[in-house]
Amino acid sequence: MSRRPSKPAGTGPSKPTVSVCRGCCCGTAKIPGVDHAGQLARLREGAGGAATVRAVKCLDACEHGNVVVVQPSAEGRLAGGRPVWLGLVNDPRAVADIAAWAGAGGPGVAEPPEILDLYAFSPSRRVRAGLDD
Numbered sequence: 001m002s003r004r005p006s007k008p009a010g011t012g013p014s015k016p017t018v019s020v021c022r023g024c025c026c027g028t029a030k031i032p033g034v035d036h037a038g039q040l041a042r043l044r045e046g047a048g049g050a051a052t053v054r055a056v057k058c059l060d061a062c063e064h065g066n067v068v069v070v071q072p073s074a075e076g077r078l079a080g081g082r083p084v085w086l087g088l089v090n091d092p093r094a095v096a097d098i099a100a101w102a103g104a105g106g107p108g109v110a111e112p113p114e115i116l117d118l119y120a121f122s123p124s125r126r127v128r129a130g131l132d133d
Contacts, residue, residue, distance in 0.1 A: 012074040016051040016106030018043055018098065021067040023058020031065050034090045039066070042092065046099025051106060061123045066090055068098055072107040081108020086119040094119060 020040055021027065027036040044053045051070075061067050064087025072081030084107055089095060097113040104110035 017071040018053040019056045019069040021059040022055040025062040026065040047103040051102035076108030079108035
């Protein structure tokens with residue numbers, strides 16, 4: 001089995017990154033009743049510049065749409081934080097909780113609101129690896 005070289009601990013972005021899937025299903029009419037553009041705007045506004053919020057192409061976890069991945073900052077990685085995959089993020093309250101958590105430092109720095117445990121899932125290794133490409 002081949003392994004990609006991992007980044008040295010403590011390297012990486014200075015703030016958490018929130019990757020919002022906007023591919024074939026997430027962010028489209030396939031998930032009705034959600035203001036997808038508004039969701040992205042609320043994440044950016046709620047994080048207040050303390051986290052990078054970006055729209056990404058399909059994360060290949062369509063059964064969990066809308067998918068959001070909160071990745072730790074370099075400081076968060078040093079503290080043991082790892083990317084957290086959240087699915088079925090279709091409720092404005094969940095969006096607000098994600099934004100507040102990322103704005104407070106995200107994985108490894110700030111404790112996530114307990115309610116986000118209900119949204120967390122583990123994608124396949126292939127899918128997780130695609131986020132770093």
